Amino acid sequence: MLNAVMDALQGFGVSTTHYLQTNYQDAQGLFLWVSWAADLRNTFFIFFPIWFHLRASVGIKLIWVAVIGDWLNLVFKWILFGERPYWWVHDAAYYANTIPPHIEQYPMTCETGPGSPSGHAMGAAGVYYTLVTSILAIMITKKRPGSKKSTNKDWYLKAVLWTLFWGVQVCVCLSRVFIAAHFPHQVIAGVITGMIVAEAFNRTQWIYSASMKKYFYITLFLTSFAVGFYVLLKALGVDLLWTLEKAQKWCVKPEWVHLDTTPFASLLRNMGTLFGLGLGLHSPLYTETKKSNSKLVKAGCIISSLILLHLFDSFKPPTHTAALFYLLSFCKSATVPLVAVSIIPYCVNGALSWQNKKSL
Numbered sequence: 521m522l523n524a525v526m527d528a529l530q531g532f533g534v535s536t537t538h539y540l541q542t543n544y545q546d547a548q549g550l551f552l553w554v555s556w557a558a559d560l561r562n563t564f565f566i567f568f569p570i571w572f573h574l575r576a577s578v579g580i581k582l583i584w585v586a587v588i589g590d591w592l593n594l595v596f597k598w599i600l601f602g603e604r605p606y607w608w609v610h611d612a613a614y615y616a617n618t619i620p621p622h623i624e625q626y627p628m629t630c631e632t633g634p635g636s637p638s639g640h641a642m643g644a645a646g647v648y649y650t651l652v653t654s655i656l657a658i659m660i661t662k663k664r665p666g667s668k669k670s671t672n673k674d675w676y677l678k679a680v681l682w683t684l685f686w687g688v689q690v691c692v693c694l695s696r697v698f699i700a701a702h703f704p705h706q707v708i709a710g711v712i713t714g715m716i717v718a719e720a721f722n723r724t725q726w727i728y729s730a731s732m733k734k735y736f737y738i739t740l741f742l743t744s745f746a747v748g749f750y751v752l753l754k755a756l757g758v759d760l761l762w763t764l765e766k767a768q769k770w771c772v773k774p775e776w777v778h779l780d781t782t783p784f785a786s787l788l789r790n791m792g793t794l795f796g797l798g799l800g801l802h803s804p805l806y807t808e809t810k811k812s813n814s815k816l817v818k819a820g821c822i823i824s825s826l827i828l829l830h831l832f833d834s835f836k837p838p839t840h841t842a843a844l845f846y847l848l849s850f851c852k853s854a855t856v857p858l859v860a861v862s863i864i865p866y867c868v869n870g871a872l873s874w875q876n877k878k879s880l
Contacts, residue, residue, distance in 0.1 A: 527614045533703030534609050538621035540698045547698075548626075554695040555628050558644040560586050564793055564853070565833050567647065569825035569860040571654075573818045576810070577728055578654045582647060583797050583857065584727050587790040589646040589717040591742055593639045594783055596713070598749065598760050602636025606700040607770040626699045630771035632764045633783045638702045638710035644692045645714030652681045653722055735798025743791050788846045792853030799854065800861030809865040820868040825860045832856070 544551075563586045572579025603611075606629050609620045633639075660674050693707035702710075721727070730738075750760050760783070767777050800806055809817075832855070837848035 527612065529705050530603060530605070530608055530612070530703055531614050533697070533705065534605050534621055534623065536704055537605050537623055537697055537700050540694065541624050541700075544698070551695040551698040552626060552628060554691045555640065555699055555701075558640045558692045558695070560590055560639075560643045560647075561833070563643070563647050564856050565829045566826065567651070568857065569829060570822055571651075572860060573821040573825070573865075575654075575658065578650075580728060580797070580801075581654070581721055582650055583793060584724075585646045585650050585718050585721050586643060587794045588721075589642055589714055590639060590786060590790050591746070592713070592717065593637060593642050593710070594633075594746060594787055595749065596637055597634040597639075597783070598753070600634065600636045602634045602706055603703075604631065604635040604701060604763070604766075605697075605703055606630065607766040609700075610770050611766070623700045625772045625776070627773075627776050629699045629701050630767050630773075630776040630778075631701055632767040632777060633786070634763050635702050636706040636709060637713055638693075638696055638707040639786070640696055641689070641692055641702070641707040641710030642714035642717075643710075645689055645711040646718040647714075648685050648688050649715050649718035650721070652685045653718070655681060730798070732798050732802040735795060735802075739791050739795045739798070742794075743787065746787050784846055785849055788850040789853045792850035793857060796854030797857040797861065800858040803858070803862035805866040806862040809862075809869045812865070812869055814872075817865070817868055817872060820872065821860075821865050824864050824868055828859065828864065829856060832859070 563582060568579050568582050570579075571582060606623060606625055609615070609623050612620075656678060659677060689711050693704070693711065696702040696707050697704055753760055764782065768774070771777050832852075835852065837845045837852065
């Protein structure tokens with residue numbers, strides 16, 4: 521019964537992908553751009569450095585939501601064993617008596633992990649939910665006793681931000697279905713789960729005062745749990761990397777199957793980011809510079825972070841050895857928040873101080 525329901529859902533999903541690719545081919549560029557923009561990489565390299573220097577608490581929350589959300593996404597994928605349209609359409613017995621719809625593939629199609637829930641949809645929902653609720657918390661001041669609960673201006677702000685939020689989610693979901701990376705039910709599940717994770721961190725305060733020891737133990741626990749879960753299921757005869765074989769078999773171009781989309785690459789990238797945030801927040805360099813409220817310093821830190829991290833992102837770890845790739849991915853990810861939180865602010869503050877002394 522369950523298999524029949526899933527086949528019907530996935531058959532509907534393939535039909536939806538075929539419909540979008542047939543009738544909205546002209547929007548291919550937009551869908552591909554949206555799929556790229558929704559990648560969590562952009563949270564770490566763009567949203568985080570901007571928001572951390574504008575309001576540190578928002579930047580910290582963004583990292584926690586992105587990392588914990590993606591970790592949960594990995595665990596859910598290993599439990600749910602979700603198919604992906606680009607291989608399911610060829611493998612499924614659902615089309616045994618009919619000709620399956622033709623599905624186009626794109627460079628972003630051939631992801632190697634299980635498909636449910638969608639990591640892009642979950643990440644985008646979590647990150648943008650965090651941004652919207654944080655902006656509203658900042659912009660809408662507490663009303664004096666006896667005043668109206670919400671002014672028209674507040675209502676308009678909420679309407680605009682939540683409209684933008686849902687517009688982004690719809691675009692992300694459509695883009696993932698269009699490129700045949702996910703079925704519709706997988707992106708819907710991703711959006712709901714991402715919002716739940718973000719709301720949980722809206723109600724969590726200890727992350728802003730977490731010690732370096734706590735960052736270390738949480739990183740160790742999350743990594744150990746995921747690896748231990750993988751080893752346990754493998755010992756029980758469950759191959760959690762079954763999707764890699766599917767991707768290599770059905771992807772139309774071998775070069776579109778990327779090692780950085782494998783589950784362990786995602787795990788180590790996220791754990792490196794969380795550990796790097798802890799290192800940055802507890803660095804002596806950050807302690808020296810965190811009290812600076814100068815708008816010029818903040819602007820310098822944002823611009824410098826975006827430029828330097830963009831150059832840093834161009835470094836791609838070698839993929840010929842998986843262990844080396846995973847190790848370098850962890851180190852690269854840890855360096856991103858460390859540089860943005862402590863090293864760049866220290867250098868910018870030093871440069872401006874030197875400039876001021878020189879001008880006297």
